[in-house]
Amino acid sequence: MRVVIRRVRFVFCAQLMCALMLTASAQPETEQGNVFEPETVTSLTEVSSLPSGPVQPAQSTQPVQPVQPAQPTQLTAPPLPTQFPELVQPARQAMCAKPVYLTFDTGHMEIAPFVEEVLTRQDVRATFFLANERTRTGGGSLDDTWAPWWKKLSDQGHVFASHTYDHVYWRADLPDGRFRVRASAGPLEGKSQIWSAEDYCRELKRPVERFHQMTGKQMLPLFRAAGGRTSPALLKAAAECGFTHVGWSPAGFLGDELSSEQYPNQMLLEQALRNIRSGDILLAHLGIWSRKDPWAPAVLEPLIQGLKQKGFCFATIDTHPAFRTAARLPELKQ
Numbered sequence: 001m002r003v004v005i006r007r008v009r010f011v012f013c014a015q016l017m018c019a020l021m022l023t024a025s026a027q028p029e030t031e032q033g034n035v036f037e038p039e040t041v042t043s044l045t046e047v048s049s050l051p052s053g054p055v056q057p058a059q060s061t062q063p064v065q066p067v068q069p070a071q072p073t074q075l076t077a078p079p080l081p082t083q084f085p086e087l088v089q090p091a092r093q094a095m096c097a098k099p100v101y102l103t104f105d106t107g108h109m110e111i112a113p114f115v116e117e118v119l120t121r122q123d124v125r126a127t128f129f130l131a132n133e134r135t136r137t138g139g140g141s142l143d144d145t146w147a148p149w150w151k152k153l154s155d156q157g158h159v160f161a162s163h164t165y166d167h168v169y170w171r172a173d174l175p176d177g178r179f180r181v182r183a184s185a186g187p188l189e190g191k192s193q194i195w196s197a198e199d200y201c202r203e204l205k206r207p208v209e210r211f212h213q214m215t216g217k218q219m220l221p222l223f224r225a226a227g228g229r230t231s232p233a234l235l236k237a238a239a240e241c242g243f244t245h246v247g248w249s250p251a252g253f254l255g256d257e258l259s260s261e262q263y264p265n266q267m268l269l270e271q272a273l274r275n276i277r278s279g280d281i282l283l284a285h286l287g288i289w290s291r292k293d294p295w296a297p298a299v300l301e302p303l304i305q306g307l308k309q310k311g312f313c314f315a316t317i318d319t320h321p322a323f324r325t326a327a328r329l330p331e332l333k334q
Helices: 002-024 112-122 147-155 197-215 232-240 265-275 300-309
Strands: 099-105 127-130 159-162 168-173 179-183 192-195 281-285
Touching: 112 147, 112 300, 127 197, 147 159, 147 197, 159 197, 168 232, 179 197, 179 232, 192 197, 197 232, 265 300
Parallel strands: 099 127, 099 281, 127 159
Antiparallel strands: 168 179, 179 192
């Protein structure tokens, strides 16, 4: 009888472990909408995402729009060389029991020093996706003014990936295999352009080259498309020059680019703490022009503290199961 009970317990535990492993795995990414206007993001439904639970609105005394679940997209990391383990973050982060992956896209940079202070105080390592976006001071987020700041972050153990240099939005695939795009920064800001796959690859590599100039270090061979908008053809073009796309989770869309009148900071904080699950990729920005009440640092530190209290820990994107292999690629294809 004791032998039978032990066997039953072993089978049950084995099945439970398999279920947990399958739940944490990521899936291939699907096509987004055909056109994306950066200034039209008005709700939590207008975002690229990973599969997760439904997002519900927090209670508020102000009238707000109902928050509906984002349509899930999926991610895939192509099989790439698994040597060069030195490019992977330390095992203490990769082996978190309940990891979440905090990521930041560049922005107007006014809140960037506060973000760095919070991350340092909370001993959290994050992943930054870099573009040379217009700043509050009239420069660019990758100019010489910000170079020492990026160097400081790289020395602290954060990791970095491309966000296209001029924050270039994919808008449509064309019949001849090219893409219609539009930059929201740089000399061609706001102008529609037609790009080949090679043009897009060159744009992805520009932040890589600038980051090496600023820090002497190498970026991960990952990228996040502006607005998270992609197509299968665009992802294929990026993969052919060595880049894998990183999206975010529905609950991980932290709402810092939404209207602060309709989505106040307290509402966003409560919603994130209620809905974030283990394995989620979280998205925030280093400054959003349209939000009157800045999300950081007001929400960032209590969010980190609240997630820690719930048993979560923070890891960089190169330890995520979907990107662990891709992040080990030593250098981009020419």
